[in-house]
Amino acid sequence: MENQLNPDNLPNNLPNLPTRRRFITITSGFIGSLILGDRALGATKPVAKKPVVKKPVVKKPVVKKPVAKATSTPAPSASPSASPSASASPTPPPNTAPDAPxxxxxxxxxxxxxxxxxxxxxxxxxxxxxxxxxxxxxxxxxxxxxxxxxxxxxxxxxxxxxxxxxxxxxxxxxxxxxxxxxxxxxxTLDVVPASAIAIKKSGVALTLADIEVGKTISATNSATNTNLFVARLGEDSFKGYPTSCTHQGGPLAIQGKTLDCPWHGSKFDAQSGAVTTGPAGSPLTPIKVAALNGALYII
Ligand code: FES
Structure with missing residues (x-):
């Protein structure tokens, strides 16, 4: 301090003032410096840093906005000039004949x-x-x-x-x-003529079920109660034959595929009535037989 107040120690670059006045000036400046400190000399005060306080982040609740449903809105007419009839129901198809029953x-x-x-x-x-x-x-x-x-x-x-x-x-x-x-x-059912005579076997009407195709059986004329042979030539083809030999009237009997006469040995084909063995010279005379509604008749 003493050294500082010594006028001899004053700096050489002070203004050219009288020595006493320079001393006062220097002294005043020094005292001012003591009072004002660095501020008087223009020193800057260090800025104290404020501690950084992080504010807690408050999360806002996520509120979902309701999704608005799309609603169909009739589109405006593409052409303002379209006529009202354009949106009318289509014309129904014309009527037709019915489908088949x-x-x-x-x-x-x-x-x-x-x-x-x-x-x-x-x-x-x-x-x-x-x-x-x-x-x-x-x-x-x-x-x-x-x-x-x-x-x-x-x-x-x-x-x-x-x-x-x-x-x-x-x-x-x-x-x-x-x-x-x-x-x-x-x-349709057969019409049975009034003149038709039922053929029976053992007292019962002879039916298709009683005779096979290609077979000949013995039956009875229900009107005269006499016997006859009935041959089935096909599904719906029949012939009847008398039971007497054409030679001299001997009684015929079914022997397999022939009708045999015991008197003189004549034989006749059981289906066609033709003579197969003489002395008979004439075939058997056929009787017209038909199946009507499943039953056999002499017609
Ligand atoms: S009567 Fe039949 S063969 Fe003579």
Whole structure:
């Protein structure tokens, strides 16, 4: 300190003041420096760093926004000039004839009658069905049912003993359907003539089941109660023969495939009645036999 106040120790670069005045000036400056410290000399005070306090991060709860459902909004008309009729319902197709009916079971009900069941088609073509028509084959006999639902035809006037099939069509205001499939085949009952004579065996009507094709059996004429031979030549082919020899009337008997006469040894073919062994010179005279409704008759 003492050294600092010595005017001789003053720096040489002070302004050129009288020595006493420079001393005062220096001294005042020194004292000022003591009072004001470094601030008087323009020193900067170090800035105290504030501790960094990290604020806790508060997580905001995630709130899911409700997803808005897409709603269909009718698109505006592509063309403002489109006419209102553009969105109208399409024109329905024109009506047509019905679909074909479904054929059912056909049954014979006698010598001249039959019934045929059918089912109405699922599609009537857009117009109500007004009737169904069944047709016989053969004969082309037609029967009409004026109705719209399934049903059964009743035929009359068929020919006895004849095989038939039937088809059915449906009719509406537009037209007629295609024909159904053909029915099962039926056979009307045979008409038994009043003059027909039943053939019996052991007192019972002789039937097809009693005689095989190619066989000949002995039977009885129910009208005269006399015997005869009945030969089955085919499924629906029959012949009858008398039981007397054409030579002199001896009694014939079935011996395998021949009808033999014990008197003089003549033999006849059991199916055709032809002489196979003499002395008989004439074949047996055939008797007309037919199967009617499964039974055998002399006709
Ligand atoms: S009567 Fe039959 S062979 Fe003479």
């Amino acid at each position: 479904v054929i059912g079971k056909a049954s014979a009900t006698g010598a001249t009658g039959a019934t045929i069941a059918f089912t109405a088609p699922a599609k009537n073509g857009g117009a109500p069905i007004t009737s169904f028509i069944a047709t016989s084959n053969p004969g082309g006999i037609k029967v009409t049912l004026p109705q719209s639902d399934s049903g059964t035809f009743t035929f009359a006037g068929l020919t006895g003993g004849t095989a038939y099939t039937f088809t059915v069509v449906a009719v509406n205001s537009v037209g007629t359907s295609s024909a159904s499939a053909a029915s099962n085949e039926i056979k």
